[in-house]
Amino acid sequence: MAGLFVAMYQLVDYSEQKDLVDRQRYQVVTLGKAITNAESGQRGYLLTGHTLFLDALEQGQAEAMKAISLLEHDLDTSSAARPLLANIKQLVQQKFNAMDKSVQVQMHAGEYAPHLSLSRDRGRELMKLIDGQLAQIDEQLLIKRQWFEQAIRNRILASVTVAILLSIVIISVLVFSYRSTTLLLEQVMENQAVAKQLSHQADHDLLTSLPNRRSVNVYLESTYEMARIGSKQFAVFFMDLDGFKRVNDAYGHDVGDALLIEVANMFKRVLRQSDFLARQGGDEFVLVVSSYLHRLELTQLAQRLIHLFAQPVVVRGIPLEIGVSIGIAEYPHHGKNVKQLLHVADKAMYDSKKNGKNRFSFGE
Numbered sequence: 191m192a193g194l195f196v197a198m199y200q201l202v203d204y205s206e207q208k209d210l211v212d213r214q215r216y217q218v219v220t221l222g223k224a225i226t227n228a229e230s231g232q233r234g235y236l237l238t239g240h241t242l243f244l245d246a247l248e249q250g251q252a253e254a255m256k257a258i259s260l261l262e263h264d265l266d267t268s269s270a271a272r273p274l275l276a277n278i279k280q281l282v283q284q285k286f287n288a289m290d291k292s293v294q295v296q297m298h299a300g301e302y303a304p305h306l307s308l309s310r311d312r313g314r315e316l317m318k319l320i321d322g323q324l325a326q327i328d329e330q331l332l333i334k335r336q337w338f339e340q341a342i343r344n345r346i347l348a349s350v351t352v353a354i355l356l357s358i359v360i361i362s363v364l365v366f367s368y369r370s371t372t373l374l375l376e377q378v379m380e381n382q383a384v385a386k387q388l389s390h391q392a393d394h395d396l397l398t399s400l401p402n403r404r405s406v407n408v409y410l411e412s413t414y415e416m417a418r419i420g421s422k423q424f425a426v427f428f429m430d431l432d433g434f435k436r437v438n439d440a441y442g443h444d445v446g447d448a449l450l451i452e453v454a455n456m457f458k459r460v461l462r463q464s465d466f467l468a469r470q471g472g473d474e475f476v477l478v479v480s481s482y483l484h485r486l487e488l489t490q491l492a493q494r495l496i497h498l499f500a501q502p503v504v505v506r507g508i509p510l511e512i513g514v515s516i517g518i519a520e521y522p523h524h525g526k527n528v529k530q531l532l533h534v535a536d537k538a539m540y541d542s543k544k545n546g547k548n549r550f551s552f553g554e
């Protein structure tokens with residue numbers, strides 16, 4: 191990261207330095223042109239005698255001096271071009287002095303006398319020297335410019351390389367943290383699912399997935415509490431299959447298990463959403479009906495449940511003849527608490543067994 195900042199900083203710095211060199215080269219060209227302009231003004235005056243050319247001479251001289259002072263300001267103190275510039279400054283001054291002198295001579299001659307002044311002008315010789323030295327300065331500046339250009343290219347390359355490496359590192363970190371977070375979330379969700387499953391297993395029968403004996407007590411206690419407070423009624427059906435042992439004995443426990451699952455599903459099909467069905471254990475089921483108005487509704491429900499076994503139940507292709515004996519207890523009629531109600535319902539179920547099975551009885 192720090193490398194990237196350093197490379198970027200140097201990039202900006204080198205670009206500024208390169209611009210400065212370009213400005214200096216521009217001043218070198220300007221200086222050369224200004225001297226030529228001044229020379230043209232001088233020659234124009236010497237050849238024609240028109241004072242108009244003196245303006246061009248002065249302007250060229252002023253521009254040349256300005257370019258020299260800008261270069262003096264801009265060139266590095268350690269630059270090898272500095273001594274050359276000092277030389278050029280002297281030569282330019284000599285040249286301008288010679289120009290001024292030739293103009294003075296012309297003026298004092300009083301009339302147009304080109305042969306007089308031009309012959310004495312050593313300007314050409316000086317101009318050659320100046321041009322040579324200006325070319326040397328420009329050559330040095332060009333080398334400097336090329337160095338900055340190469341340095342800029344290198345820094346761009348370094349910046350891009352560092353940026354690519356940095357991006358790779360950032361992407362890797364992001365991918366790694368994403369994967370860790372995902373794994374963590376998966377772990378949490380898995381734990382939650384296991385906890386949910388364990389909680390479900392604690393309250394439900396593994397075979398039929400119906401609520402188990404523990405749930406029956408919890409459900410009955412809360413139903414009883416609500417009925418007591420709201421002065422409502424509810425009924426408990428105790429149901430025990432008839433002839434179930436025969437199935438186990440004849441076809442094995444596997445078929446017995448499959449029959450229990452099928453019976454649970456058959457019961458569920460004739461019940462309403464508000465009814466609560468649980469497996470009490472073995473071939474015993476408990477049904478709690480908490481929304482009914484008349485006992486007749488309980489009678490009709492018991493008949494429907496018994497009717498389910500009017501035909502043999504087919505399990506794994508085997509027709510199995512079984513039935514159900516039901517005992518019914520109503521709150522508050524048959525008991526003032528849950529234990530009492532269960533006891534009355536259980537006893538009523540035994541009455542049904544005693545009276546020939548596959549029937550229902552109300553508690554006494």
Ligand SMILES: Nc1nc2c(ncn2[C@@H]2O[C@H](COP(=O)(O)OP(=O)(O)OP(=O)(O)O)[C@@H](O)[C@H]2O)c(=O)[nH]1
Pocket residue numbers: 397430431432433434435436438442443444445446447450471472473543
């Ligand atoms: N397959 C299977 N059998 C079970 C399970 N739990 C209990 N049993 C068996 O269910 C039978 C219940 O006995 P009973 O209620 O006397 O059998 P029954 O033939 O219905 O007798 P009655 O109730 O008098 O009609 C016993 O043989 C238990 O071993 C179970 O989860 N699976």
